[in-house]
Amino acid sequence: MMRSTERFSSRAEHYRRYRPGYPPAAIDVLATRCGLTAGAVVADVGSGTGILSEQLLERGAEVIGIEPNDAMRAAAEAHLGGERRFRSVAATAEATTLLPQSVDLWVAAQAFHWFDAPRTRTEALRVLRAGGFAALLWNERPAQPGAFLSEYEALLRHHAAEYTTIAARRADEASMQAFLGGAMQIARFPNLQTLDYAGLEGRLLSSSYAPAPGHPEHQPMLAGLRALFDRFSEHGVVAFPYETRVYYAQLESGG
DSSP, X not given: OOOGGGTTTTTHHHHHHHSOOOOHHHHHHHHHHSOOOTTOEEEEETOTTSHHHHHHHHTTOEEEEEOOOHHHHHHHXXXXXXXXXXXXXXXXXXXXXXXXXXXXXXXXXXXXXXXXXXXXXXHHHHHEEEEEEEEEEEEEOOSSOHHHHHHHHHXXXXXXXXXXXXXXXXXXXHHHHHHHOTTOEEEEEEEEEEEOHHHHHHHHHTSTTSOOTTSTTHHHHHHHHHHHHHHHOBTXXXXXXXXXXXXXXXXXXXX
């Protein structure tokens, strides 16, 4: 498999345009339980194109986006670079370059499965101030996905060889429990994205496991996606459901 820090280099624009954000209720959890306040310093680790960073800025936080992928980081900087409370850093979760005890809240959205979890935990403990929280956010498939999403996933399993492996690693609660410690809590919220065909195709192509142009499965995958859209769309759009999950805890040495 390609190195995790390079997987999205050709997908940054699709990612920025077509990935969903997080519902206000999920951000409220960070505010009410994890210390997200106006002026709080938040490290958004694996910040990608800045989807979560933007929502944190809207709450008045000082946001440091930690992103090793040049294309993804450039997309965030183009979108958020004019915001004085946003700082972009070319670094990894395992070595953020931040000063010790300089962060009030450590967050990662859709990225934790790419990290070396033990090394990332050591680094998070180093940069967090005493009593600071860590939170992991995910937009995942709901427990009852419905016919459209079930067929969409069947399409991925058929055409995208890496899909099953990567999906299984994503929201792995055992690894998150080891990272966050025994006090880990979970909050869940519905999240719905409405997409026309261009949006649905862009959403698919934003995924690191999707066969890229030139791959023998690329065109057959898109043909299947078009047929799927035509079967399920109403008034020119499909509803793409997610369950947003927030895993959080006060991060302490020894767990």
